Each structure stands twice: as C-alpha cells, then as structure tokens.
Amino acid sequence: MNPRHFKWILPAVLIVVLFFGCGRRPGEKLYYDALAQWDDGNLVRARTLLEKSIRRRTGSTENADAYNRLGLLLWEMGELKDAVPAFNESLRIDSDQYPVLCNLGVALSATQDFTGAERAFREAALLEPDNPQPLAFAGVVYAQNGKWQDAARNLSKALRRTPNDPQLQTAMALAELQTRGPEAAIQRLRTVTRQKPDYAPALFNLGSICRYQARNPAEAKVWFERYLKQSSGIDAFSAFARTQLQALQEPATAPKLSYTPPKTRDRKTAQTYFGQAVTLHRAGKTAEAIQQYIRAVEADDSYERAFYNLGLAYYSAGKMELAGEAFTRAVQLNPAYVEARYNLALVDHYHLGRTTQAVRELETVLSQKPDYQPAIDLLTRIRQ
Known part of the structure; x- marks a missing residue:
C-alpha cells in the first residue's frame, strides 16, 4: 500500500471509532459510566447517565436490566415512588425476572401497596416453585403492618416448600x-x-x-x-x-402508683416540690426525687410534667410498672405529650412485653409529630 494513503485512512478510522464508540452499541458507554458514578457515590450523576443510556437504547431488551438498576438507584436515593415505575418498566420488557419481581414487591410494600406487593411476590414464587423466599417476603410484609391473616396465609404457603x-x-x-x-x-x-x-x-x-x-x-x-x-x-x-x-x-x-389527690390544686406548691425533685434526680438521689415528685402531684394532680418526670425516676430505679403508670397518667393529661407517649412505648416494649400497645403508642406519636426520630427508630427496631 502506498504510504501516502495512510494520511487519509487514519483519520477515517478515527472518525469511525469516535462515532461507534469502539464497537459498543448506542448507550452502552453511558450505561457503564452510570455504574461507575454509582460506585463512587455520585447518585444524581449516575441517575442522569442511566436515564440517558435508557433513552439511547429505546426498544432494546438490554433496558430490562437498566430499568432494574434505575429502580435500585432511586430506592437508594430515597425516591421510593419513582422506583416502582422503573421496576415495572423492567418487567414490561422481560416479565420473567425473579429478582426484579422481588424488588418490586419490596418497593410496593414500602409505599403501603400491600396487595400489589403480594401479587409481585406471588409471581416471583411461580418462577421459582421450590423457593420459599417470595412467599415468606409477602408474609413478613403483612406481619410488619399488622395484617396477620394475610401474613399467616403467605407464611403457610412458604412452609409447604420448606417445612x-x-x-x-x-x-x-x-x-x-x-x-x-x-x-x-x-x-x-x-x-x-x-x-x-x-x-x-x-x-x-x-x-x-x-x-x-x-x-x-x-x-x-x-x-x-x-x-x-x-x-x-x-x-x-x-x-x-x-x-x-x-x-x-x-x-x-404488680405495684400500683399511689398518691393522694389534692382537694384543691396548688400549682405553685407543686412547682416548688418539682424543682426540689429535679435537683435530687440530677444528683442521682432517685428515691428522694421520687418522694418529691409524688408530693408535687399530690399538690396538683393535673401537673403532667411532674408525672412524666416521676416516670423517668421510676425507670431509673428499675420499677417499670410504676414508670409505665406515671407515663400513662402524663399522656392522659396531655394526649399530645410525645415524649411521655414515646417513653411509655419504650417501657411497654422492652420491659413489660406489651409490644402491640407499644406499636400503637408509637404510631400515635408519629401521627402527631411525623419527624420524631426516636419513635421512628424504635418502631423500625420492633418491626425488624
């Protein structure tokens, strides 16, 4: 070949390489760039590249995997409602994907669509008839949300596969x-x-x-x-x-919370006793603090803060039944007292074995204050 021809051939080859991406199909480089960004923790950039890759590969069966990964990425970003359509789109392209059906079931349960979650897990179970996990997932989802009949039905079917x-x-x-x-x-x-x-x-x-x-x-x-x-x-x-x-x-x-209600409430005197109790409590003199808190509620039995602190003092002393009674009284006086209700749930669950009541109290707390993190964390631990 005439060496002079290389000056024309080489630019032509470079143009072809740049245009087709070294033999990769359209969108493939974007796809792998998205995964690299994801690995590096750049979630927003990864999402942008992944969505662009999907658009470049419109009509390709490879988008089944890309949509599944997009759903997982959106889940990681906390965008649960957007994750569901991504998993659905993956299944539209290829309906026989066991992992994607399970991902969809988990995402639907997180958005409170338990019927849809069960349907997804059941379809997954049909793909792997010997695998108990999909039906077990469905059962656990229902159990975590107090739907016990549905939980028992799915768990029973799972047990037939692995008794x-x-x-x-x-x-x-x-x-x-x-x-x-x-x-x-x-x-x-x-x-x-x-x-x-x-x-x-x-x-x-x-x-x-x-x-x-x-x-x-x-x-x-x-x-x-x-x-x-x-x-x-x-x-x-x-x-x-x-x-x-x-x-x-x-x-x-079990011991009972005992105090003598006043004939006439005296908040000023109650506050004096309360201040003395707080000082004793902070000094670690729990028994003496309890006595002063009781004097405070005997001076004014509508003093919710005194009952709450009395509950904390009983808790410190290891007297859980009495702590629970004091917290209950504080909540009765002020149903919006989230700290008292949370501590009541804490005692009910960890010390008195009343988990159902604890869940009910925590759900009430979160209905009053949705961002109350201690209640969110405790409810998560209970459901796990």
Missing part, C-alpha cells in the same frame, strides 16, 4: 399468636426448639408469650433462661430477658 425452616416457623408462630391465640403459637415454637434447641428467636418468643399471653410464669422463666445461655448477653433482647427473670422472682402482684 423445617426455623425462621419461617417462628414467624408463623407470631402470626398464629394473633390469629389463633397463644397456645397455637407456643405449640409451634416448642416444635422448633425440639428440632433446633439453640434457636434463640424461638426461645425468646416462647418466654415472652408464656409470660404475657399464656400467663405461665414458671414456663416463661425456663425459656428466658435457655435464651440467655444462647445469646450474646449485650443486646436489647438479652436485657429484656434479664429484666423478665428478675421480675419473675418478685411478688406476683
């Missing part, structure tokens, strides 16, 4: 606790512990159900002791179990 799964059996027991009563739940959990004696969630839930639903303190003590042998000992569940064991050693009759 000896201790996690599923435990979840089913909690659903049965709500739909069939404590005896059914206890029977199922006992079966789990026979098959897997060291399965801590079953041991813990047996202790809680025997203690509070079945009213069988002797059996509750056995299960809590077995649970503590298996647990790390440093988590909130272990603390709860130890508290329950301590309570089971105490007299069966």
Whole structure:
C-alpha cells in the first residue's frame, strides 16, 4: 500500500471509532459510566447517565436490566415512588425476572401497596416453585403492618416448600399468636426448639408469650433462661430477658402508683416540690426525687410534667410498672405529650412485653409529630 494513503485512512478510522464508540452499541458507554458514578457515590450523576443510556437504547431488551438498576438507584436515593415505575418498566420488557419481581414487591410494600406487593411476590414464587423466599417476603410484609391473616396465609404457603425452616416457623408462630391465640403459637415454637434447641428467636418468643399471653410464669422463666445461655448477653433482647427473670422472682402482684389527690390544686406548691425533685434526680438521689415528685402531684394532680418526670425516676430505679403508670397518667393529661407517649412505648416494649400497645403508642406519636426520630427508630427496631 502506498504510504501516502495512510494520511487519509487514519483519520477515517478515527472518525469511525469516535462515532461507534469502539464497537459498543448506542448507550452502552453511558450505561457503564452510570455504574461507575454509582460506585463512587455520585447518585444524581449516575441517575442522569442511566436515564440517558435508557433513552439511547429505546426498544432494546438490554433496558430490562437498566430499568432494574434505575429502580435500585432511586430506592437508594430515597425516591421510593419513582422506583416502582422503573421496576415495572423492567418487567414490561422481560416479565420473567425473579429478582426484579422481588424488588418490586419490596418497593410496593414500602409505599403501603400491600396487595400489589403480594401479587409481585406471588409471581416471583411461580418462577421459582421450590423457593420459599417470595412467599415468606409477602408474609413478613403483612406481619410488619399488622395484617396477620394475610401474613399467616403467605407464611403457610412458604412452609409447604420448606417445612423445617426455623425462621419461617417462628414467624408463623407470631402470626398464629394473633390469629389463633397463644397456645397455637407456643405449640409451634416448642416444635422448633425440639428440632433446633439453640434457636434463640424461638426461645425468646416462647418466654415472652408464656409470660404475657399464656400467663405461665414458671414456663416463661425456663425459656428466658435457655435464651440467655444462647445469646450474646449485650443486646436489647438479652436485657429484656434479664429484666423478665428478675421480675419473675418478685411478688406476683404488680405495684400500683399511689398518691393522694389534692382537694384543691396548688400549682405553685407543686412547682416548688418539682424543682426540689429535679435537683435530687440530677444528683442521682432517685428515691428522694421520687418522694418529691409524688408530693408535687399530690399538690396538683393535673401537673403532667411532674408525672412524666416521676416516670423517668421510676425507670431509673428499675420499677417499670410504676414508670409505665406515671407515663400513662402524663399522656392522659396531655394526649399530645410525645415524649411521655414515646417513653411509655419504650417501657411497654422492652420491659413489660406489651409490644402491640407499644406499636400503637408509637404510631400515635408519629401521627402527631411525623419527624420524631426516636419513635421512628424504635418502631423500625420492633418491626425488624
């Protein structure tokens, strides 16, 4: 070849390479650039590139994967409602995608569309007939939102695929606790512990159900002791179990909040006692502080702050029933007292085994103050 021709051939080759992107299909470079930006934490830039890539590849089956990734990216960005259409578009291109159906189910449940979530999980279950996870996901979603009949139905179907799964059996027991009563739940959990004696969630839930639903303190003590042998000992569940064991050693009759209501309310005197109580409380003199808080409410039994602080003092002293009563009185006096209601939920869940009541109180708190982070965090922990 005449060397002079290279000056024409080389520019032509470069033009072709630039135009077609080194052999890549339209939008492919944008797609991989988007993934790189995502890996680097540049979520907004990643979204822009990914959406541009999808437009460049309109009509391509490769967009099924791109839309799924877009849905996951939007989820990570907290834009849940936008994630749902992305997953749906991925499934429109290719309906036989098990992971995308599961992603769609989770996204729909997060937007409170439980019927749509169940439908997505059921379609996923049809694609993998031996896999219990989709039906289990549906059951857990319903359980987290208090729809126990629906939870039991889906968990039951999941158990047909893997009947000896201790996690599923435990979840089913909690659903049965709500739909069939404590005896059914206890029977199922006992079966789990026979098959897997060291399965801590079953041991813990047996202790809680025997203690509070079945009213069988002797059996509750056995299960809590077995649970503590298996647990790390440093988590909130272990603390709860130890508290329950301590309570089971105490007299069966729970103490009652006792004070003498005034004939005539005197807020000024009550505030004097309250100030003295706060000083004692801050100094770590809890017993003396409790006495002064009681004097404050005996001077004015409409003094909600005094009842709230009395609850905090009882909590510090480890007297959870009395703390719960004091917080309850504060809430009765002022239903919008979110701190008192939150602390009541805290005592109910971690120390008195009244998780259903705790959830109800937390939901009320969030209806009054949607951004109250302690309530958001506690409700998340309970549902997990």
